[in-house]
Amino acid sequence: EDQVTQSPEALRLQEGESSSLNCSYTVSGLRGLFWYRQDPGKGPEFLFTLYSAGEEKEKERLKATLTKKESFLHITAPKPEDSATYLCAVGYQAGTALIFGKGTTLSVSS
Amino acid sequence: DGGITQSPKYLFRKEGQNVTLSCEQNLNHDAMYWYRQDPGQGLRLIYYSQIVNDFQKGDIAEGYSVSREKKESFPLTVTSAQKNPTAFYLCASSIMRNTEAFFGQGTRLTVV
Numbered sequence: 001e002d003q004v005t006q007s008p009e010a011l012r013l014q015e016g017e018s019s020s021l022n023c024s025y026t027v028s029g030l031r032g033l034f035w036y037r038q039d040p041g042k043g044p045e046f047l048f049t050l051y052s053a054g055e056e057k058e059k060e061r062l063k064a065t066l067t068k069k070e071s072f073l074h075i076t077a078p079k080p081e082d083s084a085t086y087l088c089a090v091g092y093q094a095g096t097a098l099i100f101g102k103g104t105t106l107s108v109s110s
Numbered sequence: 111d112g113g114i115t116q117s118p119k120y121l122f123r124k125e126g127q128n129v130t131l132s133c134e135q136n137l138n139h140d141a142m143y144w145y146r147q148d149p150g151q152g153l154r155l156i157y158y159s160q161i162v163n164d165f166q167k168g169d170i171a172e173g174y175s176v177s178r179e180k181k182e183s184f185p186l187t188v189t190s191a192q193k194n195p196t197a198f199y200l201c202a203s204s205i206m207r208n209t210e211a212f213f214g215q216g217t218r219l220t221v222v
Contacts, residue, residue, distance in 0.1 A: 031208035043116075043200055043213035044153075087153070091208030096166065097143050098211055102152035 003027050006088050006101035013108050016077045021086055021104045024070040029093025033071050035064050036087040038103070044087055078108045112137050116201050116214035122222045123188065123195060131186045131217045133201035141207055142184040146170060147198040147216075156199075159184055160207065188219065196221050 007022045025033070032051055036044035048057040050066040057064045061082060063074040073086055085105045089098040114135045123129045135142065141160050145153040155168030159178040173192025178184055184203075188195045198218050202211040 032210070034210055036213075041216070041218075043114075043202075043215045046210050046212060049210050089153075089211075096160070096207050097155050097158045097168065098208075099155075100145075100153040102150065 004088060004090055004099050004101040006086075006104050008104060009102070010105045011107070013075075013078055013106065015079055015108055015110045018074070018076045018078070020075070021073040021106070022070060023073070023088030023101055025088075025090045026069075027090055027092035027095070027099070031091040031093060031095075033066055034089040034091070034098060035062075035071070035073055036089065038085045038087055040085075075106070078106075080108050080110050082106065083108045114201060114203055114212060114214035116199075116217050118217060119215065121217055121219045123219060124222060126190045128187055128189050129219070131188070131199055131201075131219070133184045133186065133214060134182055135184075135201075135203045136182060137203055137212065138181070139203035139205055139212075140181070141204045141211075142178070143202045143204075143211060144168075144174075144176065144184070144186045145200045145202065147200060153200065156186065195219055 005024045035047040038044040048064040053068045055066050061076050065072045085103045087103045089100045117132045143158045144156040147153050154170050156174050157176045159165035165178050175187045200216050201214045204211040
C-alpha cells in the first residue's frame, strides 16, 4: 500500500498558468513533510519542510501547505525554468528514513 | 562548500561483476542513506546508517552491501547477486532521522 501518493503524475502548463500539485499521506505520527525538486539526471534538491497542519512555506513562485492528510505545492505564474519533477516525502514516528512519493513531472511551455 | 559527493557519475558493470559506488559528505551529518530510483517507481530505500559502524537494511537490500567506517563515507557495493542493477543510485544524508535529507548528484549504473 502506498503511504505517499502524488497527483497528477504529469502536468503541462502554459507560462503564467497557476496550478497545484497534491501529496497525500497515510502514515501515523507525522514528523515532517518534505518537498524536493529534481531535474533530469540530477539528485533531488530540497525545497521545504512542513511540520504541522496549517503551516505554509513560500519560495519565489512556490508555496507549500499542509493539512492532516495532504500537502499542496502551489505554483503561481510558472515559468519554463520551473519545469522539473517535484517529489514529496514524509518522515514519521516509526520510520527510519524518509518515504517518497513517485513524483509529479511539471512541464511549463512559453 | 558543504555537500554530498557521489562518484562516479556513470558506471558500467559486466555480468557477474561487483561494483562499488562512492558517497562522501562534509555536512557533519550522522545519518546517511542509499536510494534507488527507477522510472515510474520513485525512490526506494536500499540501506541506511544512523551512526558510524551501524547500518540497517531498507526495503530492497538484497544484492547490495554497505559499510560505515567513517562518519563522512557510506559506500554501496552492488554485488553479482543483484539481478537487475541498472538504475539511478542516490546517496543522501541528514542530521538525524525524520529531518530533511540532502542528496548527491547520483550515479547511473548500467549493466553491459
